[in-house]
């Protein structure tokens with residue numbers, strides 16, 4: 166088969182990890198007889214620099230006609246203040262919105278080979294951890310009205326951000342989350358702050374309705390402050406966590422750090438159809454950009470998620486996942502996950518070893 | 524001296540931990556020659572049950588004319604749905620607002636005697652941890668407009684919560700936070716989501732202004748998602764964290780869990796004057812209420828904070844803190860912090876041992 170993949174390398178380490186992801190995807194193509202046609206486009210700081218926009222129209226057009234989108238990372242201190250107020254992150258938020266990618270899957274997985282890398286004690290984390298955070302991605306406070314109002318008395322000048330959710334938005338993300346739970350351990354925790362927020366109360370009511378269609382799923386609610394504690398104290402209690410955009414942002418980062426290997430964690434953003442955007446959970450790491458130091462595995466595993474969710478190529482996805490495990494088993498490590506007795510390799514070498522293992 | 528202390532035992536384990544706090548405070552009175560006059564009032568679920576309100580007027584009046592307020596804890600499943608929509612938590616939010624207690628101090632302290640209790644590896648947490656989270660407490664999304672709008676098409680029904688901050692509110696909490704940093708290690712991290720939120724951008728600008736008055740303080744900004752990660756990965760980088768109501772709620776709970784001894788952590792809420800409200804960082808734990816199992820130390824250490832901040836009695840505060848350390852040194856433990864070789868004791872016994880040690 167022929168597939169059209171849009172690649173958005175972005176900023177910082179984005180281009181170098183993307184190069185490895187493409188290398189691995191080509192290897193999968195060779196081995197399984199698929200052709201991946203790439204169209205590279207600009208996003209984030211790269212878009213601001215070259216075309217004056219964090220999300221140029223050409224990028225949007227290309228993504229809309231693609232089978233899937235692979236993203237590196239966006240952002241960096243260079244664009245903290247731009248002349249027109251544009252920012253790399255705006256491009257990311259806007260592409261999610263424009264493509265209707267409301268469901269963000271962020272698995273927090275502990276690899277047994279990297280068990281030592283978790284900051285948690287072995288008694289707490291055990292030898293495995295597998296949490297799936299399902300984050301609503303195109304509504305909530307990140308997409309509500311943001312406004313500053315200047316007042317005569319400078320102390321009165323204020324800013325507002327509006328957390329907004331309607332029933333339809335809540336329902337569709339819950340269904341996606343409950344569906345995922347059905348394929349896993351059938352345990353859902355919906356995280357909110359229903360003792361204070363009106364949006365959270367609405368989430369609870371909609372959850373109670375949606376849950377009726379998933380009788381086998383054992384679901385419960387948890388306040389976000391408690392969830393932030395429970396992730397540290399007893400992460401193994403979680404299977405699927407479903408939550409709002411902002412809470413998901415915070416908790417998925419916390420959860421991924423528990424594994425100690427954020428350089429390993431992929432993410433997928435999906436909408437109603439099969440089109441999806443796949444990106445590593447980590448950021449653009451401008452401090453190590455261009456030094457062949459970045460761990461490309463999160464991006465390579467994002468390719469696996471792309472094969473599985475957007476292209477329906479399960480065996481191909483598994484081939485990548487197995488190749489990654491194999492390279493880990495052999496003790497090859499980039500600096501972020503290095504440990505005594507392992508062999509230090511760079512970004513490119515890691516990509517090559519994974520290709521070989523496929 | 525004579526002091527008027529309002530006690531608000533509240534719900535769950537509230538009454539039993541409050542009894543121990545009062546016992547300890549009386550001991551301090553005996554030893555140092557002060558008289559503490561108590562007025563006990565209702566709040567939370569107890570207020571709803573007896574007077575039909577989570578914050579009865581009599582409670583407000585008493586607090587306003589007191590030197591300080593001691594709170595146990597509020598909340599429990601019993602009041603998850605009440606006929607008039609009142610909730611225990613509303614009483615807590617309202618007393619903070621009514622008394623103008625905009626600054627919430629939540630120390631996350633690791634006691635060397637309880638080092639084993641941290642879920643973090645020794646390499647990560649070391650043998651001490653001392654983070655002060657300064658949380659804005661009377662504005663932000665918890666106090667903005669909360670609203671549900673019913674639409675003809677049920678899927679369109681929506682809810683909104685408004686995150687609001689004005690310059691004056693931001694400035695006063697920052698000053699309190701920077702002042703605290705001056706008495707500690709002069710290091711401040713302001714946590715926000717300035718890559719997305721208008722309120723966060725305003726926080727950043729005000730911080731830059733306020734910081735000019737604190738040249739010795741080394742300050743920086745951090746995104747909340749990153750902060751949630753950094754607390755787990757490298758908590759020792761933090762001294763003082765200053766942040767909004769909601770981010771402070773989430774991060775202070777996460778940070779307190781890192782110490783493994785949330786039953787030990789006190790908190791203080793202060794306004795412009797000396798009147799303050801002191802409460803344990805933990806909740807009402809309805810599951811163990813009335814069983815003489817709860818750890819009263821967080822509440823007892825809240826008494827120490829009260830003596831220090833509201834009554835200006837530093838030696839008295841230290842006497843309590845030393846007594847707590849002494850009881851820990853002797854190996855007396857409630858169940859939450861129990862470990863091999865220690866002696867198990869109940870809530871009351873712990874209060875008594877601390878009294879003895881004073």
Ligand SMILES: CC(C)[C@H](C(=O)O)[C@@H](O)C(=O)O
Pocket residue numbers: 254257258414718719748
């Ligand atoms: C860059 C930022 C806007 C973004 C978000 O918060 O959504 C990022 O933190 C993420 O989690 O993908």
Ligand SMILES: CC(C)[C@H](C(=O)O)[C@@H](O)C(=O)O
Pocket residue numbers: 360361390612615616772
């Ligand atoms: C009970 C709740 C409203 C409260 C809050 O979030 O402020 C509590 O979680 C706290 O942190 O004191």
